[in-house]
Amino acid sequence: TDKLPGNFIRIGFIKLLFPNAKIIHCKRHPLDNCLSIFFTNFSNNIDYSFNLDNIANYYLSYTEIMNHWKKIFNNDFYEICYESLVMEPEKNIRGFFDYCELDWNEKLLDHLNNKRPVQTASVMQVRKPIYKTSIRRAKNYKEITKKILSISDFKLLSENYNF
Numbered sequence: 001t002d003k004l005p006g007n008f009i010r011i012g013f014i015k016l017l018f019p020n021a022k023i024i025h026c027k028r029h030p031l032d033n034c035l036s037i038f039f040t041n042f043s044n045n046i047d048y049s050f051n052l053d054n055i056a057n058y059y060l061s062y063t064e065i066m067n068h069w070k071k072i073f074n075n076d077f078y079e080i081c082y083e084s085l086v087m088e089p090e091k092n093i094r095g096f097f098d099y100c101e102l103d104w105n106e107k108l109l110d111h112l113n114n115k116r117p118v119q120t121a122s123v124m125q126v127r128k129p130i131y132k133t134s135i136r137r138a139k140n141y142k143e144i145t146k147k148i149l150s151i152s153d154f155k156l157l158s159e160n161y162n163f
Contacts (some may be wrong), residue, residue: 003145006046011069015076021107022100023073025066028082030158031145034059056148063157083135120152 014021034055048054053126078099085092101110149155
């Protein structure tokens with residue numbers, strides 16, 4: 001999955017260019033998502049990623065806009081939870097392949113042998129087996145997350161997240 005929620009900004013444009021496009025939205029626990037952004041060394045052009053308040057507020061905006069897109073493009077919108085994907089990869093990958101009406105291939109589960117270049121912040125993780133240690137990772141950073149949770153809307157969003 002892409003660590004940055006920045007692609008959500010382009011959904012309207014994508015649907016304008018490709019009206020039959022299907023949107024796959026991979027949600028993740030808000031605290032884990034924000035910490036992942038904070039701990040990743042992104043380029044300077046993603047300046048909100050260096051400040052926890054900015055990340056939390058950006059995440060709130062992202063959530064609001066994704067809810068909007070989901071209402072508008074409901075039939076073309078597939079939502080999956082990162083945590084579920086990690087816990088049961090085959091089941092969930094098959095689910096969105098079925099949704100997209102794509103043919104299934106067992107090789108899709110063998111990501112370790114994929115030699116394509118990776119140009120995201122996850123370049124080091126992509127070549128590793130799927131791991132569960134990033135699920136509920138925020139619980140190990142209570143001092144850091146305390147600052148994010150002081151934003152009332154973010155706290156509510158975080159408390160209501162289910163997978």
